[in-house]
Amino acid sequence: MRLDAHVVVRRPTFTLDLSLVVEPGEVVALVGANGAGKTTFLHAVAGIVDLTDGHTRLGSRLLDEIATGVHVPTEERRAGLVFQHHVLFPHLNALENVAFGLRARGVPRKDAHERSCAWLDRLGVLEHAERPAARLSGGQAQRVALARTLVVEPDVLLLDEPFAALDETARPLVRDLLRERVFDNELPVVLVTHDPSDARALAHRIVALSSGRTYPDRRSPVAGRRSPNLTHAI
Amino acid sequence: MRASSRRPDRMAAEQILGERETLARPTRAARRRRAGRAPLALLVPAGLGLLFLSGPFVALLLRSPWGRLGELITSPTVLQALWLSLRTATAATAVCILLGVPLAWMLANTRFRGQDVLRAVITMPLVMPPVVGGVALLSLLGRRGLLGAHLDAWFGLTIPFTTTAVVIAEAFVALPFLVLSVDGSLRSVDRRFEQAAAVLGASRWYEFRRVTLPLVRPSVVAGGVLCFARALGEFGATITFAGNFPGITQTMPLAIYLALEQDPDVALALSLVLIAVSLAVLVGLRSRWLAGLTGVQR
Amino acid sequence: MRSPCRTATVLLAAVAGLALAGCSSDTADDAATSQARATTAAPTLSGDLVVFAASSLQGTFTEIRDELTATNPDLEVTLNFGSSGTLIQQLVAGAPADVYASANTQTMHDAAAVVNESQIFSHNSLVIVAPAGNPGEITGLTDFTRAALLLALCDESAPCGTAARTVFDNAGLTAAPDTYGHDARATLALVTGGEVDAAMVYKTDAIAAGDAVETITFPDAASVLNDYLIATTKDTKNREAAQAFVDYVMSAAGQKVLADAGFEPAS
Numbered sequence: 001m002r003l004d005a006h007v008v009v010r011r012p013t014f015t016l017d018l019s020l021v022v023e024p025g026e027v028v029a030l031v032g033a034n035g036a037g038k039t040t041f042l043h044a045v046a047g048i049v050d051l052t053d054g055h056t057r058l059g060s061r062l063l064d065e066i067a068t069g070v071h072v073p074t075e076e077r078r079a080g081l082v083f084q085h086h087v088l089f090p091h092l093n094a095l096e097n098v099a100f101g102l103r104a105r106g107v108p109r110k111d112a113h114e115r116s117c118a119w120l121d122r123l124g125v126l127e128h129a130e131r132p133a134a135r136l137s138g139g140q141a142q143r144v145a146l147a148r149t150l151v152v153e154p155d156v157l158l159l160d161e162p163f164a165a166l167d168e169t170a171r172p173l174v175r176d177l178l179r180e181r182v183f184d185n186e187l188p189v190v191l192v193t194h195d196p197s198d199a200r201a202l203a204h205r206i207v208a209l210s211s212g213r214t215y216p217d218r219r220s221p222v223a224g225r226r227s228p229n230l231t232h233a234i
Numbered sequence: 235m236r237a238s239s240r241r242p243d244r245m246a247a248e249q250i251l252g253e254r255e256t257l258a259r260p261t262r263a264a265r266r267r268r269a270g271r272a273p274l275a276l277l278v279p280a281g282l283g284l285l286f287l288s289g290p291f292v293a294l295l296l297r298s299p300w301g302r303l304g305e306l307i308t309s310p311t312v313l314q315a316l317w318l319s320l321r322t323a324t325a326a327t328a329v330c331i332l333l334g335v336p337l338a339w340m341l342a343n344t345r346f347r348g349q350d351v352l353r354a355v356i357t358m359p360l361v362m363p364p365v366v367g368g369v370a371l372l373s374l375l376g377r378r379g380l381l382g383a384h385l386d387a388w389f390g391l392t393i394p395f396t397t398t399a400v401v402i403a404e405a406f407v408a409l410p411f412l413v414l415s416v417d418g419s420l421r422s423v424d425r426r427f428e429q430a431a432a433v434l435g436a437s438r439w440y441e442f443r444r445v446t447l448p449l450v451r452p453s454v455v456a457g458g459v460l461c462f463a464r465a466l467g468e469f470g471a472t473i474t475f476a477g478n479f480p481g482i483t484q485t486m487p488l489a490i491y492l493a494l495e496q497d498p499d500v501a502l503a504l505s506l507v508l509i510a511v512s513l514a515v516l517v518g519l520r521s522r523w524l525a526g527l528t529g530v531q532r
Numbered sequence: 533m534r535s536p537c538r539t540a541t542v543l544l545a546a547v548a549g550l551a552l553a554g555c556s557s558d559t560a561d562d563a564a565t566s567q568a569r570a571t572t573a574a575p576t577l578s579g580d581l582v583v584f585a586a587s588s589l590q591g592t593f594t595e596i597r598d599e600l601t602a603t604n605p606d607l608e609v610t611l612n613f614g615s616s617g618t619l620i621q622q623l624v625a626g627a628p629a630d631v632y633a634s635a636n637t638q639t640m641h642d643a644a645a646v647v648n649e650s651q652i653f654s655h656n657s658l659v660i661v662a663p664a665g666n667p668g669e670i671t672g673l674t675d676f677t678r679a680a681l682l683l684a685l686c687d688e689s690a691p692c693g694t695a696a697r698t699v700f701d702n703a704g705l706t707a708a709p710d711t712y713g714h715d716a717r718a719t720l721a722l723v724t725g726g727e728v729d730a731a732m733v734y735k736t737d738a739i740a741a742g743d744a745v746e747t748i749t750f751p752d753a754a755s756v757l758n759d760y761l762i763a764t765t766k767d768t769k770n771r772e773a774a775q776a777f778v779d780y781v782m783s784a785a786g787q788k789v790l791a792d793a794g795f796e797p798a799s
Contacts, residue, residue, distance in 0.1 A: 046429075046433055074429070075435050075436060075438075077433075079433065087426045100434055104441075105435050152435060372727065377726050378726040394682075394727055395711045477711030477712075483711065494617065494621065495690065496689040498621065
């Protein structure tokens with residue numbers, strides 16, 4: 001599925017105006033200083049923030065279009081947003097957190113738990129399944145948050161500073177996991193980070209944002225062609 | 235002993251500021267020492283306040299007819315009134331929770347003009363005399379009331395003088411406690427939880443049931459306890475709107491009031507019972523009560 | 533902007549000045565009238581008098597008080613109305629009263645420790661009252677057994693309640709009220725407010741309510757009467773005025789006030 005977003009959001013100090021097209025399987029890194037509007041962009045695509053102007057299209061589905069007044073509510077977008085600081089539900093354990101989206105859609109408990117366990121295993125945190133969310137370490141919580149987002153099979157993956165809450169040892173682990181277990185041929189990914197090395201390691205393309213506007217679009221040294229196949233990248 | 239392991243700049247700071255200031259939190263012993271040195275200007279009024287509040291209860295305990303207590307408490311009138319009070323207060327609390335939590339949610343989550351007026355209206359039963367509440371309920375649901383007249387004409391239904399009326403009166407005066415307790419708590423719930431749930435595809439109702447409500451549970455419990463206590467002690471609105479009939483509408487406070495006319499000893503005994511029940515409820519849920527009111531999750 | 537401190541002082545001074553002015557003119561008048569009175573009427577009463585009286589005596593005793601103070605301007609009479617039971621509590625606990633008037637014999641007996649010898653000064657009988665228009669079509673005592681009606685009686689902790697109980701016992705009926713008013717006034721209010729179809733209250737209350745209620749008498753009402761008793765208290769600070777009040781109530785003038793309100797005469 002292809003993400004085609006032209007996001008214009010008026011903020012108190014600047015106006016975010018970013019056009020971004022992400023092909024299926026492509027990873028685009030959105031870099032820039034704090035407050036540049038990167039998180040706003042992700043939230044707008046997810047429908048949490050209202051557009052002032054522009055449109056958002058995911059595959060054949062029109063999610064937002066100011067001109068015609070279309071606005072699909074967040075719950076129906078299937079936009080997999082992983083928040084900065086994971087935002088796991090503190091009163092649930094890891095497994096219940098991951099199963100949350102499935103249960104919300106009416107998937108029976110047993111089925112939901114099986115699928116959740118599969119993702120927890122894939123990201124290497126199955127052993128913490130029963131642990132309350134509040135007692136997970138930064139790296140574990142981030143992986144649980146990822147699993148929670150991916151188990152509901154979103155049409156686009158929006159990662160907001162996935163490495164910000166991680167310590168030095170967890171960082172390369174999560175990077176590898178993303179590359180090997182998460183990114184695939186169909187999922188468009190927008191990765192927000194303020195660390196250019198993470199961008200270079202994972203993305204096909206880097207877009208730099210400053211006060212809501214882009215610097216010229218630069219190709220990442222990783223991607224020679226716009227092929228999403230990353231198995232031989234880096 | 236520990237000095238050698240401290241860095242030189244820290245030692246200097248301690249010398250300048252005094253050791254207490256540089257510690258992150260005072261030890262329990264230190265806190266006790268501070269309390270012992272409380273200024274007289276505060277201790278005296280505080281002591282007076284304590285005497286003021288506890289004095290009447292102590293006097294009540296001393297004046298109570300301990301000899302006759304057993305027979306008084308087990309008399310049918312008393313047991314009837316007590317059972318009625320407990321039932322109606324529980325029902326009123328349930329009503330308050332069912333209506334109050336959504337109301338609090340509405341206050342905390344929607345923005346519309348006149349919201350301040352709405353909040354004032356919700357708080358009114360707290361500030362107006364309960365008898366006025368009873369008069370107001372009669373104006374609405376009494377035989378000649380706005381709604382009551384129609385209920386009587388169309389369905390032959392009268393609400394005053396029924397146990398339902400007692401529950402209505404008690405819920406009316408107790409509801410603000412729950413709404414205000416939960417409203418404050420809802421406001422402090424992190425917005426991002428709602429957003430995260432929505433992103434995962436949860437409807438607003440599912441999110442409320444599975445995320446927000448569990449997170450504000452302490453304040454719902456605290457509000458509920460306050461509701462129950464207020465409902466148990468309710469008198470003015472009850473006697474005005476629901477009337478007085480043993481077993482149907484004569485709650486403990488009403489029974490005490492009437493007993494004062496006939497047999498003050500009975501009134502004292504009933505008062506003791508009511509105080510004991512209220513204390514049991516408050517103490518039994520004390521830690522959750524405190525946590526809920528201060529919004530701190532234990 | 534004026535200093536708040538200064539405004540307060542000005543106000544205080546003004547109030548004090550007015551008060552002093554008032555006092556001085558009063559004493560001037562008093563001196564004149566008491567001189568005049570001294571030459572025409574009997575020695576007048578003075579001082580303070582506190583009268584505790586059952587609620588049902590509110591209208592009549594207020595009138596009696598007004599008549600008494602009209603001829604005795606130096607007398608300051610404070611009336612305290614309440615239910616007989618509550619008044620007893622207060623008296624026994626040492627409340628400063630000079631005269632006590634109760635709505636039945638029992639409560640006067642309960643006050644025996646603090647009052648002097650009492651005497652009956654009036655009686656009150658019960659009547660049935662219904663809201664204006666008599667929507668429940670009440671005709672008599674037997675209507676009080678109809679479960680479909682909303683009925684009120686006085687609670688037995690009040691004298692009118694015990695009297696009502698006697699009425700029904702005498703008639704061999706079991707009343708089925710829906711609520712017991714905590715005193716006669718509260719019970720009457722239920723009728724004037726239209727909340728009940730009928731209630732049993734004092735005849736004097738029914739008369740006082742005027743057009744707001746319809747009165748239905750029942751046979752044998754005259755056989756169940758509450759005795760109203762009056763006595764001076766043992767601790768009275770104004771024996772002369774207290775006795776004078778009691779005497780006035782027993783006098784023709786006082787009895788007329790009571791009779792006009794619907795009370796039965798003392799004898």
